[in-house]
Amino acid sequence: AQKVTQAQTEISVVEKEDVTLDCVYETRDTTYYLFWYKQPPSGELVFLIRRNSFDEQNEISGRYSWNFQKSTSSFNFTITASQVVDSAVYFCALSEKRGDTGRRALTFGSGTRLQVQP
Amino acid sequence: DTGVSQDPRHKITKRGQNVTFRCDPISEHNRLYWYRQTLGQGPEFLTYFQNEAQLEKSRLLSDRFSAERPKGSFSTLEIQRTEQGDSAMYLCASSSTRDRGVDYGYTFGSGTRLTVV
Numbered sequence: 001a002q003k004v005t006q007a008q009t010e011i012s013v014v015e016k017e018d019v020t021l022d023c024v025y026e027t028r029d030t031t032y033y034l035f036w037y038k039q040p041p042s043g044e045l046v047f048l049i050r051r052n053s054f055d056e057q058n059e060i061s062g063r064y065s066w067n068f069q070k071s072t073s074s075f076n077f078t079i080t081a082s083q084v085v086d087s088a089v090y091f092c093a094l095s096e097k098r099g100d101t102g103r104r105a106l107t108f109g110s111g112t113r114l115q116v117q118p
Numbered sequence: 119d120t121g122v123s124q125d126p127r128h129k130i131t132k133r134g135q136n137v138t139f140r141c142d143p144i145s146e147h148n149r150l151y152w153y154r155q156t157l158g159q160g161p162e163f164l165t166y167f168q169n170e171a172q173l174e175k176s177r178l179l180s181d182r183f184s185a186e187r188p189k190g191s192f193s194t195l196e197i198q199r200t201e202q203g204d205s206a207m208y209l210c211a212s213s214s215t216r217d218r219g220v221d222y223g224y225t226f227g228s229g230t231r232l233t234v235v
Contacts, residue, residue: 047225047226091160109160
């Protein structure tokens with residue numbers, strides 16, 4: 001069965017520090033997708049990035065960057081120069097094809113709560 | 119289109135009562151999912167619709183839970199004879215399939231927070 005582990009339960013940093021959120025996954029499938037979502041206090045899950053298993057190229061989007069390493073089954077997320085507005089719970093998720101319907105189930109990690117102090 | 123809408127945002131009910139939640143997905147999305155999120159945990163999959171057909175249910179979905187998507191648009195999730203353990207955030211998500219049936223990502227609603235007292 002697939003599994004996503006986010007070992008960091010809570011991280012607290014001071015504004016402008018860089019912070020990396022770890023994600024390790026397990027799957028037997030060769031084709032899968034990895035996601036990061038942000039959940040602010042309002043509760044809505046906000047999509048940040050999707051990466052497929054064949055694309056190990058790292059990605060940078062503004063202050064966000066992602067490091068996908070298939071060899072270690074990790075998909076880590078770094079926020080550069082953190083801001084107070086980055087305070088939220090961040091979830092890593094794995095999607096693989098399930099069953100004949102072809103639909104992809106999302107398996108989430110337990111999340112990392114990031115507190116950015118001013 | 120303003121995204122995935124869920125109603126109500128909050129629901130407090132007494133143990134043993136029935137509750138129903140509604141989800142309106144993004145209009146062009148044919149796939150709809152229900153997830154449950156308990157405090158301090160990530161969302162867990164409950165069930166999935168493609169158009170009006172309910173194609174998969176999780177083991178988490180006991181016989182007190184039922185979901186419908188009658189016309190392939192909005193969906194309802196009903197919990198009968200609620201228990202305190204049902205207290206959670208119920209999240210709805212939708213997605214669309216394009217070529218080769220590959221999902222291009224999920225859009226989540228803000229959820230319905232259920233408290234059973």
